[in-house]
Amino acid sequence: xxxxxxxxxxxxxxxxxxxxxxxxxxxxxxxxxxxxxxxxxxxxxxxxxxxxxxxxxxxxxxxxxxxxxxxxxxxxxxxxxxxxxxxxxxxxxxxxxxxxxxxxxxxxxxxxxxxxxxxxxxxxxxxxxxxxxxxxxxxxxxxxxxxxxxxxxxxxxxxxxxxxxxx
Amino acid sequence: xxxxxxxxxxxxxxxxxxxxxxxxxxxxxxxxxxxxxxxxxxxxxxxxxxxxxxxxxxxxxxxxxxxxxxxxxxxxxxxxxxxxxxxxxxxx
Numbered sequence: 001x002x003x004x005x006x007x008x009x010x011x012x013x014x015x016x017x018x019x020x021x022x023x024x025x026x027x028x029x030x031x032x033x034x035x036x037x038x039x040x041x042x043x044x045x046x047x048x049x050x051x052x053x054x055x056x057x058x059x060x061x062x063x064x065x066x067x068x069x070x071x072x073x074x075x076x077x078x079x080x081x082x083x084x085x086x087x088x089x090x091x092x093x094x095x096x097x098x099x100x101x102x103x104x105x106x107x108x109x110x111x112x113x114x115x116x117x118x119x120x121x122x123x124x125x126x127x128x129x130x131x132x133x134x135x136x137x138x139x140x141x142x143x144x145x146x147x148x149x150x151x152x153x154x155x156x157x158x159x160x161x162x163x164x165x166x167x
Numbered sequence: 168x169x170x171x172x173x174x175x176x177x178x179x180x181x182x183x184x185x186x187x188x189x190x191x192x193x194x195x196x197x198x199x200x201x202x203x204x205x206x207x208x209x210x211x212x213x214x215x216x217x218x219x220x221x222x223x224x225x226x227x228x229x230x231x232x233x234x235x236x237x238x239x240x241x242x243x244x245x246x247x248x249x250x251x252x253x254x255x256x257x258x259x
Contacts, residue, residue, distance in 0.1 A: 007170060010170060011169075011170050014170065027171060028170050028171065029170075029171050029172070029173050030170055030171070030172050030173065031172075031173045031176065032172055032173070032174075032175050032176075033226075034175075034176060034223065034226040034227050034230055035226070035230060039226075040219065040222045040223055040226055042219055058215070060215065060218070060219040060222075062219075062222050063222065063226060075218075075222075076215050076218065076219070078211070078212065078215060096210060096211075096212050107211065107215075109211070109214065109215050109218070110218060111214055111218075113211070
């Protein structure tokens with residue numbers, strides 16, 4: 001994907017996001033590319049809810065080799081939903097803290113952790129233990145819609161996203 | 168809802184941010200990339216951001232070198248390839 005395609009796709013998706021009217025948005029921010037329309041780029045979007053919860057979605061798109069036409073690939077992402085830390089960074093984004101553990105967090109990085117979940121109080125639940133959900137394929141707006149459904153219905157995320165965590 | 172763009176990255180800015188991570192964790196970027204440390208000491212968000220900054224840094228360096236290649240005659244390219252002071256040369 002090229003940056004311009006991503007930007008157009010994100011704008012369309014975000015416009016249809018079913019957010020609550022009294023929520024506070026920080027972003028969505030796009031960090032532009034080094035070379036016009038080419039990777040790398042980053043997307044960050046944080047939404048604070050009035051009841052002391054928030055979500056934050058971050059995606060990092062990296063370069064692929066020129067044999068792939070210079071398109072970007074999504075190398076890392078982090079989708080977080082949980083209680084809000086009162087300590088915030090310069091943008092107003094809640095700082096990560098063990099005192100405010102995620103209700104759900106879906107991560108992919110290129111380090112030893114690999115694609116994993118933080119869910120039900122358990123950290124780094126690896127893909128091999130997660131059925132019916134390919135972690136690396138989860139889209140940011142799919143996550144946002146799941147958060148909004150969870151807030152509306154109080155259903156658990158494994159029911160909403162139809163996954164199972166095995167022992 | 169409007170997508171907002173942050174300012175375009177610069178080599179100096181990204182290098183400064185990488186140095187801030189080095190200072191925070193007392194690990195050099197080279198050690199980080201070679202994974203010569205206990206990864207569990209680095210917060211997940213920081214590790215992800217660090218790798219992204221490194222990717223930005225590499226892309227910015229490539230652009231700087233390509234601009235140098237374009238600015239100098241072909242014969243001098245080999246000398247420039249491993250030049251450590253490319254941003255200063257380009258500014259000059």
